Amino acid sequence: REAKAWDARFEEARTRDGHRVEVAANLGNTAHAADAVERGAEGIGLLRTEFLFMAHAQAPDLDTQIDEYREALDALDGRPLVARTLDVGGDKPLPYWPVPREDNPFLGLRGIRLALTRPEVLETQLRALLMAAAPAAGPGLEQQGKPLRIMLPMVKDLAEFRAAKAIFDRLLAEIPEAERASDVQLGVMIEVPSAALLAPSLAAEVDFFSVGTNDLTQYTLAIDRGHPELSAQADGLHPAVLRLIEMTVAAAHAHGKWVGVCGELASDAVAVPVLVGLGVDELSVSARQVPLVKARLREFDLAEARGQAELALAQATSEAVRDALEVR
Ligand code: PEP
Ligand code: MG
Numbered sequence: 001r002e003a004k005a006w007d008a009r010f011e012e013a014r015t016r017d018g019h020r021v022e023v024a025a026n027l028g029n030t031a032h033a034a035d036a037v038e039r040g041a042e043g044i045g046l047l048r049t050e051f052l053f054m055a056h057a058q059a060p061d062l063d064t065q066i067d068e069y070r071e072a073l074d075a076l077d078g079r080p081l082v083a084r085t086l087d088v089g090g091d092k093p094l095p096y097w098p099v100p101r102e103d104n105p106f107l108g109l110r111g112i113r114l115a116l117t118r119p120e121v122l123e124t125q126l127r128a129l130l131m132a133a134a135p136a137a138g139p140g141l142e143q144q145g146k147p148l149r150i151m152l153p154m155v156k157d158l159a160e161f162r163a164a165k166a167i168f169d170r171l172l173a174e175i176p177e178a179e180r181a182s183d184v185q186l187g188v189m190i191e192v193p194s195a196a197l198l199a200p201s202l203a204a205e206v207d208f209f210s211v212g213t214n215d216l217t218q219y220t221l222a223i224d225r226g227h228p229e230l231s232a233q234a235d236g237l238h239p240a241v242l243r244l245i246e247m248t249v250a251a252a253h254a255h256g257k258w259v260g261v262c263g264e265l266a267s268d269a270v271a272v273p274v275l276v277g278l279g280v281d282e283l284s285v286s287a288r289q290v291p292l293v294k295a296r297l298r299e300f301d302l303a304e305a306r307g308q309a310e311l312a313l314a315q316a317t318s319e320a321v322r323d324a325l326e327v328r
Pocket of ligand 1: 046
């Protein structure tokens with residue numbers, strides 16, 4: 001089975017009846033982008049840029065960041081890069097960016113909230129991303145598209161998105177067109193319950209959503225995702241989480257926007273048909289899982305997936321969902 005999945009890794013993933021779902025890779029290091037492509041990834045669905053920041057003794061400057069992002073874009077050779085802006089704080093402290101001691105770091109200065117306290121750092125990162133994706137122009141050279149999707153972590157509502165978008169829009173106006181990405185989208189992660197509940201208002205203004213099921217599960221169930229005893233209960237197939245994903249997709253599609261899932265749930269064989277049935281357009285998983293998730297997508301048709309989603313949504317607990325879907 002694994003050998004068959006590997007052999008078909010470069011083929012698009014379609015359900016039995018031809019419904020296409022994109023499969024991309026999650027990456028923490030741009031040096032691994034070429035490997036992800038070799039494993040069949042159709043893009044990078046989540047570049048965790050905080051690892052670039054953690055690898056340095058201070059915030060990497062503009063040129064360092066451009067080089068880094070360009071490495072990924074070059075390896076992707078025209079496939080989309082979804083880069084997440086710096087997501088530190090909480091469980092991921094940055095030594096050179098001290099945050100006052102907090103009783104509840106997971107509910108404190110992290111993600112976009114932290115980034116907006118240092119807008120110059122966010123601005124440099126956005127500038128680097130935009131410039132790294134500039135078309136490789138030159139006489140005789142074909143303009144090569146470098147699709148860039150930028151997403152903001154831990155957004156809770158429209159106010160945070162608009163604050164970041166104001167910086168983004170200013171940069172778009174400021175940087176000459178030939179020197180920056182032409183095919184660019186700005187989206188948000190859906191990993192805070194309020195963002196899912198308010199997805200209709202966000203969907204009107206963002207370009208896309210990517211559901212971070214790790215944090216969305218943690219914050220919906222109020223279970224620390226790394227808790228030694230409780231984390232097993234932090235199951236993304238919990239019906240409460242699935243309802244939030246359902247709301248997110250409905251809102252996005254009503255506005256013609258796409259939705260990815262980049263948390264662990266996207267590579268759970270039981271969850272894959274449920275997510276497809278809920279209408280998710282893209283799954284982003286660890287590079288190793290790409291061929292297997294593509295193979296899984298080829299095993300069912302869309303009607304079956306919708307049935308699985310409906311069945312899951314009708315349950316009251318995650319145990320009941322897994323029982324109903326008949327795999328444990
Ligand atoms: C998530 O929260 O699901 C996610 C993809 O982001 P991270 O795991 O990096 O917090
Ligand atoms: Mg997260």
